[in-house]
Amino acid sequence: MMANLIKKTEMATKKVTAKKDAATKSPTKKTAAKKAAPETEKRPVDGNVGDAHEKVQLWEGGPFWATTNIGAEKPEDFGYYFWWGDAVGYKPENCKWVATDGSSLSYSFDDKGAVFAIFYKDDGIYCLEQEGWITSDGILAPKHDAAHVHWGGKWRIPTRQELDDLVKKCDWTWKKVNGAQGYVVRGRGVYASNSIFLPCSGRGEDAAFYSPGLCGYYWSSNPESDGNTYSWRLSFDSNDRETSYCDCFIGLSVRPVQGFAK
Numbered sequence: 001m002m003a004n005l006i007k008k009t010e011m012a013t014k015k016v017t018a019k020k021d022a023a024t025k026s027p028t029k030k031t032a033a034k035k036a037a038p039e040t041e042k043r044p045v046d047g048n049v050g051d052a053h054e055k056v057q058l059w060e061g062g063p064f065w066a067t068t069n070i071g072a073e074k075p076e077d078f079g080y081y082f083w084w085g086d087a088v089g090y091k092p093e094n095c096k097w098v099a100t101d102g103s104s105l106s107y108s109f110d111d112k113g114a115v116f117a118i119f120y121k122d123d124g125i126y127c128l129e130q131e132g133w134i135t136s137d138g139i140l141a142p143k144h145d146a147a148h149v150h151w152g153g154k155w156r157i158p159t160r161q162e163l164d165d166l167v168k169k170c171d172w173t174w175k176k177v178n179g180a181q182g183y184v185v186r187g188r189g190v191y192a193s194n195s196i197f198l199p200c201s202g203r204g205e206d207a208a209f210y211s212p213g214l215c216g217y218y219w220s221s222n223p224e225s226d227g228n229t230y231s232w233r234l235s236f237d238s239n240d241r242e243t244s245y246c247d248c249f250i251g252l253s254v255r256p257v258q259g260f261a262k
Helices: 002-025 113-118 122-131 146-151 159-171
Strands: 055-057 064-066 090-093 096-099 173-178 178-188 195-198 202-206 208-210 217-221 231-238 240-246
Touching: 122 217, 146 217, 159 231, 159 240, 173 195, 195 217
Parallel strands: none
Antiparallel strands: 055 064, 090 096, 173 178, 178 195, 202 208, 217 231, 231 240
16 A cells, blocks of 8 residues: 555656646747847858848848948948949049949949930830849849849849838938938837948939038839839938939949848
């Protein structure tokens, strides 16, 4: 009888231990349902240029935004300037626009180049797609996407919708960072710890450099639907920010993104 009692006690002890072990290994429903924090990622330089740039997510389901412009080393740097569909890039030097590949020492952002003949053909968007400038989704093809060409990997120029969302889904604070005027664009809620700085980089038009330090202009990957001589951009100054379209041959900045909105 004593032996039976000891055996029952041992079995009860094993059941209690098993329940404790199971409780330790299995998270509670409350823990499992906890929302993940927004992602901020900076990968080490490993030879893959596309993975060497810091990026942050500013809203749920949105793309990852680079923290610098193409051609910039720091967030406050202006970087290179591109006409829409250009993958070379230009920088201002001694009051002239110099091509980053050395092909021009005195470039002019106008529509006189032979390449712009494509923008004046009939049939608008259809023509751009047939000539390989845009994809069937209506955005710049990789070979004409400055972000993809310069940074590689999955980097690309943001769409007009993503620039609209950047305006509407984030908080914008007019601020000077290391001498450069622009906006700190910050996520909301759980994304409030993530932000990017967009400097007022100005624009290139003809041989001139307009509005640096006063206005910012950034390309989208979308042409304007009613005519292929215009494309969508983000523009801002101290009083306003919006998406609008302008001549495709104007020189604007590019702020790359990764990933598509879900």
